[in-house]
Amino acid sequence: MKRLLLPILAIFLLNSCGGDGSKSSNSKLYPPPNNKIYFGAFPDFGGSEDIVTTTRIKDFEALAQKKILWAMFSDNWFKSGGISYPKDKIHTIYNSGALPYVRFMPRSNQEQFKAEKRFSLQNIIDGKFDKQLHQWAKDAKSDGIPILADFAVEPNGNWFGWSGVFNGGGKTDGYGDPNYPDGPERYRDAYRHIIDIFRSEGVENITWFFHYNYQSSPYREWNKPKYYYPGDAYIDWVGFSLYGAQTIDEDWDDLKFSTQLQKYSNDLKAIDTNRPIALLEFGVTDGHPGGNKAEWLRDAFNTILNNPNIKFSAISPWHENWENEDGTISSLRLDSSSEVTTTFRELIKNSRFISR
Numbered sequence: 001m002k003r004l005l006l007p008i009l010a011i012f013l014l015n016s017c018g019g020d021g022s023k024s025s026n027s028k029l030y031p032p033p034n035n036k037i038y039f040g041a042f043p044d045f046g047g048s049e050d051i052v053t054t055t056r057i058k059d060f061e062a063l064a065q066k067k068i069l070w071a072m073f074s075d076n077w078f079k080s081g082g083i084s085y086p087k088d089k090i091h092t093i094y095n096s097g098a099l100p101y102v103r104f105m106p107r108s109n110q111e112q113f114k115a116e117k118r119f120s121l122q123n124i125i126d127g128k129f130d131k132q133l134h135q136w137a138k139d140a141k142s143d144g145i146p147i148l149a150d151f152a153v154e155p156n157g158n159w160f161g162w163s164g165v166f167n168g169g170g171k172t173d174g175y176g177d178p179n180y181p182d183g184p185e186r187y188r189d190a191y192r193h194i195i196d197i198f199r200s201e202g203v204e205n206i207t208w209f210f211h212y213n214y215q216s217s218p219y220r221e222w223n224k225p226k227y228y229y230p231g232d233a234y235i236d237w238v239g240f241s242l243y244g245a246q247t248i249d250e251d252w253d254d255l256k257f258s259t260q261l262q263k264y265s266n267d268l269k270a271i272d273t274n275r276p277i278a279l280l281e282f283g284v285t286d287g288h289p290g291g292n293k294a295e296w297l298r299d300a301f302n303t304i305l306n307n308p309n310i311k312f313s314a315i316s317p318w319h320e321n322w323e324n325e326d327g328t329i330s331s332l333r334l335d336s337s338s339e340v341t342t343t344f345r346e347l348i349k350n351s352r353f354i355s356r
Helices: 006-012 054-064 087-095 121-125 130-143 182-200 257-263 265-269 293-306 338-348
Strands: 037-039 070-076 099-105 147-151 206-213 237-243 277-283 312-315 321-323 329-331
Touching: 054 087, 054 338, 070 087, 087 099, 087 130, 121 182, 130 182, 147 182, 182 206, 206 277, 237 257, 237 312, 257 265, 257 293, 293 338
Parallel strands: 037 312, 070 099, 099 147, 147 206, 206 237, 237 277, 277 312
Antiparallel strands: 321 329
16 A cells, blocks of 8 residues: 555656656656645654654644645754665655655754854865765665755755855855855855766756745845855756744744745845745744734735745645744644644645645
């Protein structure tokens, strides 16, 4: 039964099987037809984002009352396996009937708001991890499973160690093109370097996503997502995170989904791309004094389906809770209340959201 669903996934994959039923090397994910929208998710793989189990996937699908196209997890380079192909996690997701979505996370730990030293963008560009990356690519090619992947998410934020803020920022005299901001340029070149390695190994079963944060932080010209984008020659999909209030001290109204989508839409338009667009992370906390989580979700889904600015080809809610430093809980799970669960089920059952 586990394998029964897998051939159906190939409907939306380019040449994933040859005419004799054998696997081909080219398995790219194309956008869905007829104005449909893929439904993927981060189905609460824990605070480390890598506790991948069939139970967690099935629990989320039972909550949604709908299958997911992909299950997203973080490939943390600081874990014991280091930079190595996470075969067990990829097979667990694939055997559940979903596509594995791998987030390459070049970090030494999960601390935020400080520069990454070991897995720095410059070290990646300089080839210090080429041996491990070549082996990752070889293992992915040998395994043959269609994979979705991104590298160093939300680089235009200021929280991760690979942020442009920590890698030269808006300066232009420390790296590369003297007319290009160093922080974004290092990120762009590091991502290109990784994809070039995979191409040199003949890997064609990975769909590459560029994943930025919808609102740049700091909101400066040099930190706009267009400067981080590796280009259509490298990237298959463009996606972003867009969150509402995650803590009770954040402004609810300013972080309404429709408000943000309109406010920063020009930043997306400025990216020179014709690639399909994905909402790769979204959510909002429950129990905020300024607003209702179910209503935030209604606004989000209505905007996704009907806004004139962006045609979404995929969405992926972030389903997780975490404890903040002050002891408060950010409750982004979609079962934080019966009202939220009922609302989410009602919204996601729309026939435009598809899982195959």
